[in-house]
Amino acid sequence: MKNASLALTHGNYLSLSDIMVTEEKLLCTLTTDFHGLGYIQPSTRSENGDLVEGTVLDLPLWMVNPMKRNQWLEFQLPTAYQEEARRILCADPGIVEFRQGSRCRFSQNHYPLGLYIIPLADNINNSSLLATQIVKKKSLTLEEAKEVRSSLVSTFQLRFRQIMDWSNKTCHDTSAHDLKRLDRSERQLLEIGKAEQNSLISWNQRKKSKILKPSTAIKNARLMTDYADSRKRARIEV
Template sequence: MASAPEIYTRFSSSTDNYYNIEDILASQEKVPVKTELPMYHLGFLNSSSDSEHILPGAKMELPFWLATGLCSRKRKIVSVELPKSYRAGYREIFTADPNVVDLHKMGPYFYSFGTKLLCFESTESDDIARSLLQTFVGRFRRIMDNSQNALNEDITKLMTKLDEMERSLFRAGQQSLMAFQQWETRKMTKMAASDMVAGHRKRKRAMMEDGD
């Protein structure tokens, strides 16, 4: 049976892709790390220190793409900690009511970035993956309902709390509804035209029969 991280990775469309803008931007999100080995002449990476070198035990934040290179099975120069938004306390909030959470404020690429965090193989990876799935499923219906019921309204407020993937779904929902309405309008127009033609033929036939 597949683990939660494997299931979520299959579910997510945000796989590593050099040409995917969302993937690139998600990789820029920062993660808290602690140095395990000295990092000489790299003090500039730690904005909270003026030292030329970074000593073991130093805590700082690094972009995800850099942290993955410094924390691997072959070399563990830093250890990675979970960003606050993915820790147990926030996961409990998501479980209680995912719709009240402002995901965009927590990170515009909440799902994409959360998926990336699974690569660190934390003891909480299963819980994170499960939380991401449950949060998405719990918010999906309201997102689609709002997209269908706010076609001619100002959608700014509705989209404020959505992460970028959810915003794409919202826009896709509105586009599909508009396409359906346009199709329905064309269908009704064709039916009306067909009825007019049929009525005209019926009247013409009746006139010809009366003439006989």
């Protein structure tokens, strides 16, 4: 589906945008030794080539997820979700640019990444005894996760109106600069909105009032299937 939105892609194994979200890196601190994996972070490995406890390194989200579940590491909340960034978003969500390079490093995957991070929060009451005191300070508590969530919700609510208004403009005048500000999922929403708006406008102006003759339609459909068949055959023959 071309205009897939976050609701369809999130957690979908085959979705490209979801793969890109889980590629985002988080700063992690290991809480266990890993034998023979020292080559991942050569600067801190022990003599026998192990990755030792306390090593700080960047790991992609898809790796953090299962490792966190097994209490093998603690991760640091990305700056885009920390309190300073939350206050910026609270002040005026409309002007924040969701892209790399801005001051708080808001990523283009702000919402989906947040969705992945929030469930990783520690419940303070039954958090593991394994984690040391220092590490625990860094990790995400349940209260903070709730704040991140409410910040995500209010940000989306306040930015939605803007997306809706932009989708109402005709196709060309949303400048590239405006687009850069949007999160990837917001951009998908914008495209959906524009497609709808354009279909209404072009109907109203009778731009596509030509109706195909049934014979032409059938001929076109046949051409398409023939083409697909020939490609399939070519692939098999190769």
